[in-house]
Structure formats: structure tokens, C-alpha cells
Amino acid sequence: xTTTALLTGAAGKVGKYVIGALARRGIQVVATDIVSKGIPDxxxxxxxDLTDAAAVxxxxxxxxxxxxxxxxxxxxxxxxxxxxxxxxxxxGGTRHLIDATKTHAPDAFFAFVSSxxxxxxxxxxxxxxxxTDPCWPDDNYGLQKLTAESWLQYSGLxxxxxxxxxxxxxxxxxxxxxSYRPFVFMVSLDQPEHGVDVRDAARAIAxxxxxQPDGHLLLIGGDDSWKVPARxxxxxxxxxxxxxxxxxxxxxxxxxxxxxxxxxxxxxxxEKYSEQLLGFQRISRAAFMDELRKRYWVQRxxxxxxxxxxxxxLTAASPYxxxxxxxxxxTLWNDVFRVYDLPFEVARNRSSQPPPPSPFV
Ligand SMILES: NC(=O)c1ccc[n+]([C@@H]2O[C@H](COP(=O)([O-])OP(=O)(O)OC[C@H]3O[C@@H](n4cnc5c(N)ncnc54)[C@H](O)[C@@H]3O)[C@@H](O)[C@H]2O)c1
Numbered sequence: 001x002t003t004t005a006l007l008t009g010a011a012g013k014v015g016k017y018v019i020g021a022l023a024r025r026g027i028q029v030v031a032t033d034i035v036s037k038g039i040p041d042x043x044x045x046x047x048x049d050l051t052d053a054a055a056v057x058x059x060x061x062x063x064x065x066x067x068x069x070x071x072x073x074x075x076x077x078x079x080x081x082x083x084x085x086x087x088x089x090x091x092g093g094t095r096h097l098i099d100a101t102k103t104h105a106p107d108a109f110f111a112f113v114s115s116x117x118x119x120x121x122x123x124x125x126x127x128x129x130x131x132t133d134p135c136w137p138d139d140n141y142g143l144q145k146l147t148a149e150s151w152l153q154y155s156g157l158x159x160x161x162x163x164x165x166x167x168x169x170x171x172x173x174x175x176x177x178x179s180y181r182p183f184v185f186m187v188s189l190d191q192p193e194h195g196v197d198v199r200d201a202a203r204a205i206a207x208x209x210x211x212q213p214d215g216h217l218l219l220i221g222g223d224d225s226w227k228v229p230a231r232x233x234x235x236x237x238x239x240x241x242x243x244x245x246x247x248x249x250x251x252x253x254x255x256x257x258x259x260x261x262x263x264x265x266x267x268x269x270x271e272k273y274s275e276q277l278l279g280f281q282r283i284s285r286a287a288f289m290d291e292l293r294k295r296y297w298v299q300r301x302x303x304x305x306x307x308x309x310x311x312x313x314l315t316a317a318s319p320y321x322x323x324x325x326x327x328x329x330x331t332l333w334n335d336v337f338r339v340y341d342l343p344f345e346v347a348r349n350r351s352s353q354p355p356p357p358s359p360f361v
Contacts, residue, residue, distance in 0.1 A: 004028045005209055006065035008050065008097065009072030010043075011035045013172050014113065014164070014205070017198050018071060019043055021206035030063045033072065050093030053100075060100035067209045068101050070094065071113045076141040077186075081179035081340045083140055090144035098155050109212040110159040112152050113205060115265075116194065116219070117142035118163055121332070122267035123257040124190050124229065129269045131163075131217040138261050138333055149217070158214045165194035165221035165269060166233075167201050170291055173237065182339050185246070185318040186264075186332065189231035190254035193266045194221040197283035204280035213277060219269040220278075225285040227268040236285075240292040242300030244311045250318035252328050252335060261331040 005022050009015040010031030016038050022029050023043070031039050032048045039045050048059045050072055060068075072093060079086035094112070101108055119129050120136035137143045149161045174180055204220045221227070238245045255262025275281050293300075303310060319326050319339045329335050336342070 002026070002028050003066045004030060004063065005067040005069055006030050006032060006060065006063050007069045007071065008032050009070070009113075010045070011037050011039055012071060013169050013175070014167055014198060014201055015071040017202035018069060018205050021202040022069070022209060025206055025210050027067070027206070027209065030065065032059060050096055051088045053096045056093075056096040057100045057104065060097070061104040065105050065108050067212070068097065068105070068108050068110045069113070069205060069209050070097055070110065071205070073113070075115070076117060076139065077179040077183040077336075077340075078177050079141040079144070080139070080183075080336045080342070081177075083342065086140055086144065090141070091147060094148040095151065098151055098157065101157060102155060106157070108157070109209070109214070110152060110155070110157045111205060111208045112149060112159065112161045114145045114149050114161045114163045115141065116163050116165050116221075116267055116269060117265045118146040118149060119265060119267055121260045121263040121265055122192060123260060123263045124192055124254070125257050126192075126267065129219070129267045131219055131273070136260075137265065138331070139265065139336070142265050153215075158212060160208055160213050160216040160218060162205060162208060162218045162220050163269070164201055165196045165226070166266060167198050168195050168288060169198040170288070170295060173241075179340065181317040182319045185250050185320060186252050186335055186339065187230055187266065188252050188254040188263065189229065189234065189248065191230040191264050191266050192268050193228060193230050193233050194268050195226040195233060195285065195288075196220060196222040197288050200280050200283050203282070204274065204278045207278040207280055211277065216277075218274040218278065219271045220274055220280070221269045221271040223281045223284055228285070230266070236289050237292065240289055240300075241296045242303035242307070243314065244307050246311060246315040246318065250315045250321050252320065252332065255330070259330070261333065264332055
């Protein structure tokens with residue numbers, strides 16, 4: 001009997017590759033998203049806004065999936081610039097999907113695509129993260145991912161969560177949303193980053209959909225070659241594209257490593273168990289950079305004479321330079337609050353909702 005997978009976020013950076021990875025494993029894919037751009041014609045597509053509970057119920061009762069692969073999300077830094085939307089999709093949408101699955105497809109396996117944001121901030125020199133480590137997310141995105149993971153764990157469904165590292169896609173190096181331009185500079189160059197090629201991430205997700213490792217929390221990052229500081233990853237990518245790295249002063253400086261929340265959530269993960277179980281790692285950092293250099297060789301040559309000008313233009317997007325420069329705050333969230341001009345309540349609660357009333361007053 002053919003297995004049917006309902007894939008949310010199918011038109012997104014990761015979802016697009018998950019379609020192929022599932023189909024190659026003989027799974028019939030029903031793709032869903034609010035947009036259908038890039039979904040192959042031979043894949044069944046059902047438009048659905050996950051924030052609409054009734055529409056999600058209709059979708060799940062129509063498809064009756066054997067597997068739900070939940071990729072849709074409002075990712076960081078878009079979640080910082082649009083906190084209400086992030087909450088509606090990352091919490092509300094996930095809640096609707098879990099509830100609809102329990103009602104209309106209670107035997108389905110639910111694979112939730114989470115993020116290493118759930119761990120919370122990580123300083124250079126911190127131990128490598130394991131799936132059993134405690135979590136203390138300090139941004140809305142990480143809090144939402146951790147909350148959704150725990151809803152799923154206690155849902156009664158068969159389920160797993162996959163915490164992805166920094167997903168690298170040769171076709172989509174910098175998403176178009178304007179929140180990304182300043183954010184590039186808001187992560188210190190000393191931040192540990194754990195990259196993974198999007199094709200490997202998709203392989204991991206599809207493999208989990210097939211193997212259905214119930215109750216697992218899986219850490220999905222590239223092999224050891226991908227565990228590098230941001231400085232190295234950025235430097236190699238800028239170089240491969242023919243751009244010079246913006247000056248150090250354009251980036252948020254590294255905070256005191258003993259003060260956790262001065263840092264971003266990116267970290268190095270122990271992905272060995274996930275690799276053993278899912279067998280997804282094929283593309284090393286060197287192989288990725290080789291492909292990138294091959295793609296960009298014409299641009300590299302063309303940019304040679306104008307490199308200083310392009311570098312200045314890029315640097316102008318940094319929130320730490322120029323006339324309206326901000327002084328780096330003690331935590332990254334302080335900077336996020338100012339750069340994206342968040343309302344005070346959102347900045348204080350990391351949420352657009354007021355916190356629930358305390359039971360102690
Ligand atoms: N990109 C990364 O580096 C990264 C890292 C860690 C984890 N992840 C996780 O991987 C998953 C996929 O991320 P991505 O990079 O493909 O993100 P993306 O933004 O490219 O794709 C997300 C998709 O969700 C869809 N979506 C948004 N709101 C929706 C709604 N209301 N209803 C239905 N669909 C909606 C969007 O249209 C989009 O196609 C996410 O869960 C994300 O948290 C991504």
C-alpha cells in the first residue's frame with residue numbers, strides 16, 4: 001500500500017527539497033502551503049493557511065495522511081520583524097495541525113521540523129549540544145519551536161522532532177525578506193555555526209518520515225567539516241561569490257563568552273546518532289563551497305573591478321555602522337528589539353501575547 005505524506009511549507013527553502021526526497025522513497029506527496037511557486041506539476045498541491053483552524057481540519061480530513069511532515073514556519077529573523085505572524089504560524093498553525101491530525105488521522109506519524117534555536121543562546125567554547133541538553137531559548141522563534149516540540153510530545157501521536165542547523169541552499173543563499181539584510185551583521189563572527197546542505201537536511205527529514213522513530217529528538221547538521229565559526233563560513237561564501245568580507249566593525253562584536261544571552265542560538269550539535277539512524281550526510285562543506293565557486297565564477301570575474309564599491313554597499317545595511325548606527329546591547333535580543341523596532345511588550349515578553357496571569361497573585 002502506498003504511504004501518503006502531507007507536507008506543509010512545501011514551497012519553502014527546505015520543503016521544496018523534501019518533496020523530491022519523499023517521492024524518491026516511494027511516498028505519495030500531498031504538498032501544502034499558502035503559495036504554490038516551485039511545486040512540480042506532477043505533485044498534488046492543496047493550498048491551506050495553517051492559521052485557519054477550519055481549513056486545516058478540512059485539509060487533513062481530505063488527505064487522511066499516513067505521515068505529516070510539518071515544515072511550514074515563519075523563521076528567524078522574519079519572526080523578529082513580524083512577531084505576531086510568527087506566533088500565529090509557529091504556535092497557532094502547529095496547534096491546528098496537531099489537533100486536526102489527532103481527529104482525522106490519529107494513526108499518522110508526525111515529523112516536526114524544528115530548529116536548533118530551541119536550545120537557546122550558545123557562546124564559543126560551550127560544549128557541543130546533545131538532544132538531552134536543557135534548553136533556554138531567549139528569542140520568540142526558539143521559544144515557539146520548543147513549545148511546539150513539547151505539544152507534540154504530549155499529543156499522544158506517534159512523532160519525532162528534527163532540530164535543523166543552518167540550512168545552506170545554493171539556489172537561495174539569502175532569502176528576499178528585508179529582515180535578513182541587517183541580520184547578517186547581528187551575529188558575531190565568533191558565533192559557532194553548524195551548517196547543513198539543504199539536500200542533506202531534506203534526506204534526513206524524508207528518512208525520518210519512512211523510519212518513523214517515535215519519540216525521538218533528532219539533531220540535523222552537516223558532518224564535522226560544517227562546525228565552524230561564522231567568520232569562516234561567511235568568509236568562504238563571500239569569497240566564492242566574488243565579494244569581499246565587510247569589515248569586522250560592521251558585525252556585532254563577540255560578547256563575554258560567560259554571558260550566554262549575548263550570543264545567538266547557533267551552536268555545534270552532536271549529530272552522530274541522527275546520522276547513524278537516518279544516513280543523510282553526503283555533502284561536506286568543501287564540496288558545497290566547490291559547487292558555489294563553480295556557479296559564481298562569472299560573477300566573481302565581473303565583480304573584480306567593483307569589489308570595494310559592492311563591499312561598501314553591503315556594509316551600509318549593517319546596524320552597527322553609519323549615521324544611524326546602534327551601540328551593540330548586552331544581549332542580541334536588545335539589538336533585535338531596536339533594529340526591528342519591536343513594541344515594548346513584545347521585546348519584554350519575547351511574544352506578542354501578554355504572559356498568562358501568575359497563579360500566585
Ligand atoms: N532555513 C534554515 O536555516 C532553518 C534552520 C533550522 C530550522 N529550519 C526549519 O525548517 C523549516 C523550513 O524552513 P525554510 O527555511 O524552508 O523556511 P521558508 O520560510 O523558506 O519556508 C517556510 C514555508 O512555510 C510557509 N508558510 C508560512 N506561513 C504559512 C501559513 N500561515 N500557512 C501555510 N504555510 C505557511 C511559507 O509560505 C514557506 O513556503 C521550518 O520549520 C524552519 O523552522 C530552517
